[in-house]
Amino acid sequence: MILSRTYRILIVMLLALALPGASSFCAHAEDDAVTSAAIQPVSPVQTDSVSAHTGLEMPSDSAARADAAPMVAGIAPEAEPFNPKKMVMEHLADSYDWHITTFKGRHISIPLPVIVKSSTGWHVFMSNRITGGGTYKGLYIAKEGSHEGKIVEDVDGDQRRPIDISLTKTACGILVVCAIMLVLFLTAARAYKKRNEVDYCPKGLAGLLEWLIDSILDSVIKPCVGENYLKFAPYLLTAFFFIFCSNLLGLVPFFPGGANITGNIAVTLVLAVATFLAVNLFGTKEYYKEIFWPDVPVFLKAIPLMPVIEFIGIFTKPFALMMRLFANIMAGHSIILSISCIIFATAHLGAAVNGSMTAISVLFMVFMNCLELLVAFLQAYVFTMLSSVFIGLAQVKHEE
Amino acid sequence: MGLLTPSGGLLFWMTLAFAVVFLILAKFAFPIILGSVTKRKEFIDSSLDAAKVAEQKVADLQLQSEQIIADAEKEKVAILKEAATSRDRIVADASVQAQQEASRIIAEGRRQAEAEKEAILANARGEVAMLAVQMATKILRGNLSASEAQQALQENLADEIRES
Amino acid sequence: MELSSVAAVLSAALAVFAAAFGISKIGKAAMEAISRQPESAGNIRTSMIIVAALIEGVALFAVVICFMAL
Numbered sequence: 001m002i003l004s005r006t007y008r009i010l011i012v013m014l015l016a017l018a019l020p021g022a023s024s025f026c027a028h029a030e031d032d033a034v035t036s037a038a039i040q041p042v043s044p045v046q047t048d049s050v051s052a053h054t055g056l057e058m059p060s061d062s063a064a065r066a067d068a069a070p071m072v073a074g075i076a077p078e079a080e081p082f083n084p085k086k087m088v089m090e091h092l093a094d095s096y097d098w099h100i101t102t103f104k105g106r107h108i109s110i111p112l113p114v115i116v117k118s119s120t121g122w123h124v125f126m127s128n129r130i131t132g133g134g135t136y137k138g139l140y141i142a143k144e145g146s147h148e149g150k151i152v153e154d155v156d157g158d159q160r161r162p163i164d165i166s167l168t169k170t171a172c173g174i175l176v177v178c179a180i181m182l183v184l185f186l187t188a189a190r191a192y193k194k195r196n197e198v199d200y201c202p203k204g205l206a207g208l209l210e211w212l213i214d215s216i217l218d219s220v221i222k223p224c225v226g227e228n229y230l231k232f233a234p235y236l237l238t239a240f241f242f243i244f245c246s247n248l249l250g251l252v253p254f255f256p257g258g259a260n261i262t263g264n265i266a267v268t269l270v271l272a273v274a275t276f277l278a279v280n281l282f283g284t285k286e287y288y289k290e291i292f293w294p295d296v297p298v299f300l301k302a303i304p305l306m307p308v309i310e311f312i313g314i315f316t317k318p319f320a321l322m323m324r325l326f327a328n329i330m331a332g333h334s335i336i337l338s339i340s341c342i343i344f345a346t347a348h349l350g351a352a353v354n355g356s357m358t359a360i361s362v363l364f365m366v367f368m369n370c371l372e373l374l375v376a377f378l379q380a381y382v383f384t385m386l387s388s389v390f391i392g393l394a395q396v397k398h399e400e
Numbered sequence: 401m402g403l404l405t406p407s408g409g410l411l412f413w414m415t416l417a418f419a420v421v422f423l424i425l426a427k428f429a430f431p432i433i434l435g436s437v438t439k440r441k442e443f444i445d446s447s448l449d450a451a452k453v454a455e456q457k458v459a460d461l462q463l464q465s466e467q468i469i470a471d472a473e474k475e476k477v478a479i480l481k482e483a484a485t486s487r488d489r490i491v492a493d494a495s496v497q498a499q500q501e502a503s504r505i506i507a508e509g510r511r512q513a514e515a516e517k518e519a520i521l522a523n524a525r526g527e528v529a530m531l532a533v534q535m536a537t538k539i540l541r542g543n544l545s546a547s548e549a550q551q552a553l554q555e556n557l558a559d560e561i562r563e564s
Numbered sequence: 565m566e567l568s569s570v571a572a573v574l575s576a577a578l579a580v581f582a583a584a585f586g587i588s589k590i591g592k593a594a595m596e597a598i599s600r601q602p603e604s605a606g607n608i609r610t611s612m613i614i615v616a617a618l619i620e621g622v623a624l625f626a627v628v629i630c631f632m633a634l
Contacts, residue, residue, distance in 0.1 A: 085634065089402075089403075092403065093402065093403065094407065094410065115409075148402075150407075163408070164407070164408065164409045165408070165409040165412050165413065166409055167413065168407075168409065168410065170410055171409065171410055171413040171414070171417075174413060174414055174417045174418075175413075175417055178417045178418075178420070178421045181421055181425070182421060182424060182425070185425050185429035185430070185433070186424075186428060186429055188429070188433060189428060189429040189430075189432040189433055192432050192433060192436045193432060200436075209433070210433065210437065213433060213434075213437070214437055217434075217437070230434060230438070233430065233434055234422070234425060234426035234430040234431075234434075235422060235426070237425075237430060238418075238421060238422045238425055238426070238430075242418065242421070264406075264410065265403065265404055265405070265406045266406035266407055266410040266411045266414060267410065267414050269406050269411065270411060270414040270415050270418060271418070274418065274422075320621065320622075323621065323625045323628070324617075324618075324621030324622075324624070324625070325621075326628070327621065327624035327625050327627060327628045328617075328620065328621060328624055330403070330628065330631075331624050331627055331628070334631070378613065378617050379617065381614075381617075382614060382617045382618065382621075385614065403628070403631065403632065404628070404632060
């Protein structure tokens with residue numbers, strides 16, 4: 001009524017972020033109080049029942065895996081003191097099923113296909129056969145050790161990892177992001193094909209994407225790459241939108257969002273390798289000459305000082321790209337998760353402390369989510385800008 | 401170190417997905433979008449250039465038209481002046497002519513008046529002569545027996561007639 | 565109370581301090597530049613954000629290592 005439309009929409013969105021977590025938490029609290037083996041009258045909510053505001057995976061899964069006893073999938077385990085570190089680590093790591101929520105003690109997760117080549121050949125099956133702690137054809141998920149949380153098999157008495165190309169949660173997230181990107185851009189491109197390009201001013205989706213593409217093209221790609229920027233623009237734009245969409249999707253607590261895509265080192269490694277290839281495969285001769293035989297005094301060239309530094313520089317630049325993106329997104333997710341853990345960690349200290357800490361936590365989480373929105377765009381922007389700068393530096397022409 | 405070691409399966413899927421998306425978009429989506437954007441930008445640039453040239457032309461044309469108007473003004477002034485002088489001249493001529501005509505008419509009128517006066521005078525002399533003759537006749541008739549007084553009167557009359 | 569946890573916490577604090585110091589210098593320079601020439605505020609703001617992101621990247625690298633050691 002008093003608040004304008006924008007503020008109302010914003011508040012509804014933030015509550016939508018908060019409510020699933022709150023409801024799951026309530027359901028879990030009640031359920032764990034009932035099923036806790038050791039009933040402690042002082043602390044009815046002393047469990048590791050968490051579904052964070054990001055609505056990601058359930059640590060009860062890990063508790064289930066931690067218990068060696070085979071579990072009927074879905075019933076919450078015995079009470080354990082709440083372990084924030086474990087919860088955060090679980091949400092950041094990969095998993096073989098996509099946990100959506102926990103409703104009245106039942107874990108609702110989507111089992112994902114496991115594709116493994118073990119010593120007995122290729123196996124493809126749904127992960128619900130082994131996420132409860134079961135074994136299938138000699139494969140099971142390791143509970144501890146160096147391969148904790150991953151599929152292993154016992155070969156010659158020790159645990160070994162088979163060749164594992166399962167569609168884990170992060171891989172499914174990647175596929176979701178790729179599908180979204182394809183739909184968006186192919187729809188926009190179709191809008192241009194049908195019409196006279198010169199007179200047509202696109203509206204709607206094509207207009208929005210054109211505005212974004214144009215601003216990235218004009219502010220980042222054209223000034224940094226230089227002359228033949230149109231040759232590299234497709235790769236740079238793909239990278240920008242992939243990172244931007246993955247970051248944004250990682251902030252959404254519901255399925256299909258919530259997967260920690262760019263916070264995974266493998267994903268950023270591939271992106272950095274792609275930039276490395278784009279820079280070095282298309283580098284001019286002058287670029288390589290400047291690396292291995294730069295225009296400096298001989299005493300820096302002869303003991304190969306400058307060439308070695310430059311050669312190492314070829315690898316450190318994409319490495320920095322990889323680490324920057326990975327660390328930023330991972331840190332952002334873990335901060336949000338840690339703040340939400342404050343609620344559950346202070347749960348056993350009584351209602352007053354818990355209530356106030358909940359309020360503070362929600363406020364801080366709102367702020368962190370807004371900051372993460374900025375970081376989502378900024379990291380994509382910085383990645384694209386640095387890639388274009390590196391590509392532009394490699395396109396150096398011979399100066400007379 | 402768990403978070404820092406990339407897992408092989410994920411590397412495979414990420415490479416595959418990113419390569420497929422990149423190839424599809426680079427072939428089907430981005431060339432169209434980027435082509436349209438650059439074409440529109442070129443069109444806008446060329447339109448701006450053409451607009452600038454057109455503006456220049458308009459300015460030139462404006463200058464030219466102003467020039468023509470200025471010339472026309474000058475000519476108008478000259479024509480007006482010429483018209484004024486010729487009007488004056490015509491008026492002067494006309495007045496001179498009118499004067500001449502007037503004087504001629506006046507002269508003519510005077511001559512006519514003179515002629516008429518002469519005619520009237522002649523007529524009057526004729527009448528007078530007739531009257532005198534009649535008078536003389538009457539006198540002669542009446543007074544033939546008149547003496548020298550009458551003769552003297554006749555001679556006086558004749559002298560007076562001759563003198564007049 | 566393992567030594568690794570202590571080391572992790574201390575290095576995280578050090579990394580945060582270094583990042584805050586670097587970004588504050590950037591912010592100070594940006595404020596002064598904007599006060600000198602208000603019409604280029606947009607350009608300066610964009611450059612400031614980009615440089616802050618680069619500094620933060622390095623600091624978060626240290627944070628990630630601390631995470632490992634925690």
